[in-house]
Amino acid sequence: MRHFDHLDPAVRQELFYLDPAEFNRDSGIDLLASALGATLYVPGTRENLVAAIHRRAKAGVRSIVIDLEDAVEDSRVDEAMSHAIAAITELSQTGIDAMLFIRVRTAEHIQELSDRLTDARALYGFVIPKFSPWTGQAFLDAAVECGVAHGLRMLVMPVIETPEAIYRESRNATLAGIRELLNRYRDNVLAVRFGATDLCGLFGIRRERDLTIYDVKVVADLISDTVNHLGRGDDSSFLITGPVWEYFATHERLFRPQLRTTPFMDHDAQALRHSLITKDFDDLIREALLDRANGLHGKTVIHPSHVAPIHALSVISFEEYTDAVEILESGTGAKASTYRDKMNEAGPHRYWAEQVLRRASAFGVASEQTSFVDVLSALVSA
Template identity: 50%
Template sequence: MTAASRTVRHFHHLAAADRARLFLTEPGEIRVDGDRELLATALGATLYIPADRPGLADTVLRRSAEGMTSVVLDLEDAVRESGIEEATRNAVGALDELAGAGDPCTALVFLRARGMGCIPRIVELMSATAADALTGLVIPKFDGRTAEAWLAQTADAAAALGKHLYVMPVLESERILYRETRDAELETLSTVLAEHRESVLAVRVGATDMCGALGIRRDRDHTIYDVRVVADVLADIVNRLGRRDGTGFVVTAPVWEYFADHERMFRPFLRATPFVEHRAVRFRDQLVSRDLDGLLREISLDRVNGMLGKTVIHPNHVAPVHALSVVTAEEYRDACAIVGADAGGVLRSDYRNKMNEARPHAIWARQVLRRAEVFGVANDGVTFVDLLVALAGLG
């Protein structure tokens, strides 16, 4: 299968009967060479895997079969300095295996570069076959001083490999963290990225590096939005680079770092009532014991703050990101009503619990319909609990 003919489809791994029970409208097939914003929305939970891991291709194929839709083979923070050449060869070899696999990989695969010499070395090692499996490059510590050079290297790599390569810059430098340089940095990045718009799939943010520069590490009892100094940076990034007026990009949310149980200082984030109603109290306890209640809370706040998708470092985090990305029946019907109200005005929701204002809510409604195309629309009465239970194989 060539890269141009590939598609991505969420929840493909669920049985047909489960999809029929859960979805009013099932997720669609999103073409890799199709609409850029649709493909960016389809990233969902992007799993980072160290590029030096043995059996890398098998790991990607297994996770893809389990519902992962995007993966980054990480040559940067996850690999020690002395192991870069070996890890680069390992990652390129994995791409070659993925391209020739009898059971094709259904996930988007990216390489995270490390240093300016990394991309040319990748191109030297890569065959045309391996290139078919590569969707693009992730550029760490992307800032205004190096942006043009990174984007030029990506364009040169695409020309050398004879294919389109997407780029996902990671904003995590001190220039964007510090208040006195942030506005100028965002203005520079906005200008540069706009000039390369068709190559920029999404803008990623690295909250861990930003916290690290200030000697901060959030614990399991807090979301990144509780770390106000970093939350302010995320708000400014979305404000400048996430605009929905044709000048912005999809901005993805930062990583949740935890996946093991610990002694709690505060109550769990998850209310018990939805799980009682769905007879899934024990499942809720499992989520809480693995710190996934904090992740679910942060995913909800990601959406409210204008971000789509999320960087993840553990396979257990993929299902929560995807489950909370599904459009509810209520969201969908409200969005359809708003989009259909050509004359503007105020409409009472069919659910009799809110007013829908056609003009102020129009951009929101169009984004909901785009998300519905990618993640599907849940049946009436189906909640994130039902989706999580099904994705955990407990349904």
């Protein structure tokens, strides 16, 4: 599979300087993690689950989570489990251009899924809720055992969302314990996620549409500390994804829009700007940019309309790519970039440059004339 394969080939040729790479379940973890992009959650109780997954994959979604946890009522968990098993079995036989995961409730759910699945080839792994140093190992062992049983590598995405992680007096010990535990299972850990809704709920907070998660200081502090523990620029690092954006409908706005008019006017896309603003997507875009600035990549999404903005932002600009290549080829020292607007320093910018090239493999490099507006317009029109 590959990102943006649902676009017309002529459109892709115009948009990209370097095409995204193909990937599959046997690809390296770095590429798969970078390729997560907008990870769409779908309730396991969804009617016509297989058809819904096919529809989203054809529209460009490349990572999908079948949810058995928060999106499912307690009384319907068994029903959701049966739906998930039937969907994975069918999609394993027909094929699907998306990485599929199941968010379970318990480690026993992983064992049950493993026992009941007759064909697990479409299943890439599991999302582990409320991950902690004290409960996590049972989930990790169950995922590894599931992979052994089916002759497949099963990947995991633990979710940080417990009181111990966010409460200040226990946070550092919890994150240090998570780091130590995940390092022992490094070959199976795809990415680390945040459960922003659960974390906010611990304080009776729900962020407004006009604000980002970084305005909710207790959660922003946890994001910062998690990156400090798990996102360091060395061999202990894991990819950490951005938290969910909860909104997708029109509402009365309190603050000014966050998107400048000029970039959209220059690309004859004023109608696109209006559509983004009326759906609060300007705030989604701002939060995704703040995710990137704070060391996070990709994002949890709960609505298909969120995918296009996140994927458009994931494409590497020609300038970013040029800077990254110059940094990695420069050896040591510092010099002005080709664009004469910044200094590229080989030492402090090297890890950034390596990350840029990893993301370029997953999402491609835009042509020199292509802007974010161009990519987003193409995705929205597809």
